[in-house]
Amino acid sequence: MDYKSAGVDIDAGHEVVNRIRGLAQGTFTPGVLSDIGSFGGLFHMQAAGASDPVLVASADGVGTKLKVAFMLNRHTTIGEDLVNHCVNDILVQGARPLFFLDYLATGRLSPDIAVDIVDGLARACKANGCALLGGETAEMPGFYANREYDLAGFIVGVVERPLVLTGDRIRVGDALIGLPSTGLHTNGYSLARRIAFDTLMLGIHDHIPELGVGIGEALLRPHRSYLNPVLPLVRDGLINGMAHITGGGLTDNVPRVLPEGTSARIDRSSWEVPALFTWLVRRGDVPDADAWRTFNMGIGMVLAVPAQQVNHVLERLSEAGESEGAVIGEIVSGDRSVQYVGH
Template identity: 50%
Template sequence: MLSNTNKGLTYADAGVDIDAGNKAVELMKDSVKATYRPEVLGDLGGFGGLFSLMNSDIKKPILVSGTDGVGTKLRLAIMMGKHDTVGQDCVAMSINDVLVQGAEPLFFLDYIAVGKLDPVQVATIVKGVANACQESGCALLGGETAEMAGFYAKDDYDLAGFGVGIVDRDKVITGENIKAGDVLIGLPSTGVHSNGFSLVRKIVLERQNMKLDQYVDELGMTIGECLLTPTRLYPRPCLPIIKNFTVKGMVHITGGGFYENIPRVLPKGVGVDIDVTSWPQLPIFGLLQKWGNVDAKEMYRTFNMGIGMIMIVDEKDADAVLKNLADRDEKAYVIGKVVDSDVPVTLRGGVFHD
């Protein structure tokens, strides 16, 4: 009789379950197919996703790509055993970045790496990805689920994605024509989105020693539910503005907050003057600042502070843009103006003195 040390090994013995992978694919098939646009060729399961541009009416098509992950927000999802929202975070982080160049999202691919493959868990994550793709108007063209036994802990996983959009070369939003007097229109965020969670976890789990199922009166929900609120998708509110107006610049407020992201679209010699009292403040940010004794400037350098997307338009177009958004029940706020300045970002109002 062979000893255990001489037993013939299988991939499953090494911690990789091919059957579980096949089951996960079967469970996610319908969600993925529901995202397909007419340009998608082939079916789920090929070595590569096929997407035709033959029917595009864009004269000088430019593809715009973006890639990102959900980051350490996943730790909270794992701790709570709640995996149905992080898929939207994954899509939003890439698709919102593609959008700011003026591009319509076309397709998205996801990558999930797990320690131990749970087909239902993976299908739940992918369903969230697929739902977000549908809302953004893009196809979930493909993806990869990697079972990496011995690399990730049994219950751990990572989630990242890659999005591609299309825009006419003449309509790429670059920020190069931004000038003093232009208006900043801010679209609200849904919360912390997917940035700053290393600081969030330090404040909530270490400094406050809170449990994620602890109810917080100011939030009207548990702290965990609030923090897992998915990143907002901005294609639906913004694409009609991009198509019908001249948008000079767009800023997705992600890691780096206001101070790091806004300067990325500004030409030399101009800055922005922003009134931080011009939009409603979300309670979660005030709580995080108080609980962590975080300086105001650090808050605006780390978090979106309630504004997830900024559009910069000519002053003469501002009212029409705001009306277009209001007519579609989209909230938006004039949060500041472009000024002649060597200082890229000036915040005033509230804790920032005029």
Template identity: 45%
Template sequence: MSEISKSELYAQAGVDLEAGYESVKLIKSHVARTQIKGAIDSLGAFGGMFDVSALGLKEPVLVSGTDGVGTKLMLAFAMDKHDTIGIDAVAMCVNDVLVQGASPIFFLDYLAVGKNDPKRIEQIVKGVADGCVESQCALIGGETAEMPDMYDADHYDVAGFCVGAVDKAKLIDGSKVEVGDVLVGLASSGTHSNGFSLIRKILLKDAKLDLHAYVPELQKTLGEELLTPTKLYVKAMKHLFDQIDIHGASHITGGGFYENIPRMLKKGQGVTIDTTCYPHKPIFDYIQKIGHVSNKEMHNVFNMGIGFIIAIAKEDAQKAVDLLKEINEDAYIIGEVTDSGSVDLKW
């Protein structure tokens, strides 16, 4: 026993410390790309650090969000493609803090693996860093845990935690939402990171489709389409924050339109939305056709081509659409706030 080092014993238990050290070396350059004003170099420390005073906010309010990627990960395993799933982890968190009017300032990730593969971990963290760079927030820390027996050797889980900041006077809390406000919807990139248990059931389990097969309707393989990263709305929303009075906002995630839109409304308020006034992504028509899914069920699970919605005064609606077009963001006037107390969709 004395001739076997602790690291060798740990390796026999399934945890490779040396691979862990190699992973840290490989991800350092990706972490460095995300540094912004206020971020304090803390890679390797026990806690990530950020100097909030560097933001110059009068009354800073911190807004936090945490999320994972869900069973979309199973497609990454099947496709052996791991360089974009980290973008999903970032997007699911930063898009949530944007809803309150906060700009993301830092992010931490948690990666649990069955076996530490430094090259694969580098690809995952590269995606996280890509998402942070696009979101203009710093990756200030994270954790990688090798957990044999908990996960298969080729499997992992990834989750994230984001903090954003906003001046207290500029918080978006839904208190300004009024009947007659117009809804502006920002286009999604596709399925984002929601509804993949249903997607896998319909397309992979029941229809037994091949992820590597080219699908004419999608103009790419099924796997490429489904692994399209969740759209980040940071650039779009930061472009609007100081130019439009946003009364309410909603990130369309799991639960689709029916669950997420009411979260920005006052009691007794509802919305009407014309789903024919914006283009649907082909992937949703494909899922609906293959699975024989009703319109209501589709809108109760998926974003259907609209990943983020804002409620604003009627006179600001076209201005918001035009401002977003300036930065090549597709946006549409899709409906209005009512006193119905329900989400009413026209299709």
């Protein structure tokens, strides 16, 4: 017996590395000192141009959104989901990304699928000014089903120490500005899939009139990045705190940045919840509190801004192409919770 007969194709792994090398090299920034295929990725911090740098690191995955990609047999946007999620996670602390690494584990390695995934990673890294520094591809037969995989990402960014955002600057009276999501992003898919495919017994290509597209298309919309419109506001000291709305929705994520003695009052009537969420809640008979703690409900990022700077910040966001940002609430006295008002 040999390794290939046991389910691991080393030659396929080499093919993947050769095919993705160019994709990764296209993301390299001046700080990158190593090439794809090295045992470790090298990055020269002086190239980051920070005088008092603080490194910010995060790791995440895509969750069961992968199941939708498997069902559609479409793998070109999963990498975007992962990079943008990680970029947003460090952005809330004021950081810009420096480099990214990925971990791809699969049962039987398909070079075509792997290249599609890395193409998405590279595309998003380039859009965010982030180097795809390296990664790992693991072929694990018997552990993952054929043509299925798991994907995780690791990001490192930098922020000048005086600009680090921890939420401690948030004050009663600050306005909360919500920036729109593009869909479920990367959270709530276990519930969404159960509603669509187990309860309603829909096929992945079934058209949903309320959504104007097939259910698979609606669920696979990429997780967006907020870096380009928001980072300049951080650098200019216009933001007191931020929350990336991921698992737990507004209910659980906004309190993560609130200082003691404050709460967030959010007016649910201040934006129109997108049709995908209202459809899922109605067809799944999802309790109201569960819906707002599972889905982002159309808001992907929340900015806490001094009240006197609100109009200026909204103008800056609009100039940066973020014209749908809107005031959705305010900071009030409280116990680090979210208080919902409106319908």
